[in-house]
Amino acid sequence: MIQLQNVSKSFKGNIAIQDLNLEVKKGEVLGLLGANGAGKSTTINMLLGFLNPDSGKVHVNAIDTSHNAQEARKCIGYIPENVNLYPYLSGLENLDYFCKLAGLKYSKNELENYLTDCGLESTAQTKKVSGYSKGMRQKVGIAIAYAKKAKVYLLDEPASGLDPLASNELSILLKKLASEGATILMASHDIFRVREVCNRIGILKNGVLVKELHSKDVSANELETLYLQFMQN
């Protein structure tokens, strides 16, 4: 579903991504670990078609994002670090608006079901987003992607700033989506959350994928040690 082949990208001579090869299959969750500036967001932006690689190929659902970004985006759900919704609209209205933009028309009941499925309590759904916590906004963000029936979910630091409860709820939700066949790529600093949610983990350093491993092969502590080793070298 997600494929990056020999992808390189630089900005004004600074290398952001160098010869990156990645593949995430259907139902798989890949976690990308890396420090700030490692190239995680650049990778996601290339998958979204907002940046074109200098060389190499980027495919989402077998569509080349450099050539047909519009088509590729149709099957992508994107959840940024901060899901900034329209504060003057309720969660329900935000979902309705974003769905309509995607050409999807749902009944109020259907929209409520999507939000409930994504963990947003029904009492909160009609309240204005300006009063939402970050976790609640993340849930609406995921509901937007979920209602779009996205095949691919790209998450950029989704757990950053979330309290442990909200973070745990997010993990459960992502596992649920993966079990339903979604392909998920999650960029994060949070080693423990990545270890918990993802099937596979990649460590990015200065735009280079320095390590790729299965999460079942390492414990959280081993992963932390490994990560620190790579970062310090």
Added chain:
Amino acid sequence: MLQIIKNECRYLVRSRIFIGISIAFIAILLLSVFLGNYQTQKQEQTYKNAKEHVRQQWVSIDEMNSHSAAHYGTYVFKPSNLLSSLDEGVNNVTGNVLRVEGHVQNEIIHSEASQMQAVSRFGKLKPSLLLQYIVPLVLVFLAFNSVSSEKQSGRLKLLVLQGAKPIQIILSKTISVWLYSVLLLIFILLIYGILNFQSLTPEILTRTLLFFLSYCSYYFIISGLTIFFSARWQNATLALTSMLGIWIIWTLFLPNILMSSAEQWHALPSRNEFQSAMKEDRSKGLDGHNPADKRGLALKEKVLKEYGVDSLSQLPINFDGMRMQADEEYGNSVWDKHFGNNRDILQKQKQKFQLGGIVNPFISLQNTSMGFMGSDNLHHQEFLLQVEHYRRVFIKMLNDQQTFGGSKTGDWGWKEDNAFFKSVPDFKYKPTQISTVISNYILDVFLLILWSILIIVLIVCGTKKIQIV
């Protein structure tokens, strides 16, 4: 696009700050409409009273020599225009009373600016003041961070990811902001229409529609440009600064600079020069009060020959009246020459100033606003011409009465009766036809349309380079 427009409107409706500002602004606009209307109605009443009073004086003349009546003269008042309650144009400074008498074309006097310090300092609070200067500012403040806030919050990415194209987003936001200004305009014009419902004519409605379309066009230019900057620049402050700069240049500096340049380019003679030249040319002609005047003597010979008599006393008519009319006609040709020259210069100035609309659509807006509301210099000049035409008819009637009314040459004691003075028609102002106004401002209309198209082109071409991340 419709979804984005709806969402933008929802934002405006739900924003307390926006609602507060809108209510305050609408209140000021309403006040300006009511004040403008009140002032115009008051002016209209004053005009009617003054006109009736002067006419009454004229028709009450019992007995008077017709030439004395020509010196006695009358007054013509510039009628107050119902439309000028929306845009006062040049009316504040042009004066509104003209004394009509024999031998001389007087200047229009008693401008409001010369009588009211507040008017001379600040102008009148008319809707056009707010519509031309303040509404564009409100639009700028409403739109300057419209796209940049979406960009900074990351929502732009989400919008594009959901299938919205950048051009759709920018056009929708432009239309939303523009619609706000259009609604304001409609509201103002509706109130104006309700207040003047009984006086509305197809002419007034056509002019108001053209006025509305001009403003709609200008507001689209401002909204589109602000949204474009908001999308193009990396931060909102830069977009706001750019638009405020443009507002200052367009509304404060360029109109003054361009008008001064046009005046330099085609300079009008000073009042002294104008009057001296008139006096000099006039002195070369026939003096109606001087029987020894050369041209007067030539005319006398011609008339004596025509009537086949040897002396003025044998003429069945009063030659004094004929000489006075000849004097008038010579004076008229002098006036036509000099006033016509001034009109030509003013026309050239206007044409040059209109070209300023190429770089500044505000100039085109101001021109069309005043033009369609009948308060521009074109209408003023037209009024002056009509008054002069009336003066000629008025004086000729008096001179002809002196000539052919039964008196003989030298009979200065002859008096006309009241019936004659009643038969002299009153001045009737014929408003300038809308077709004439349109043909005069077609360039401004064209430039406003061109600017609107340019803004669309700018948005279409410029959005290709807009960075989403």
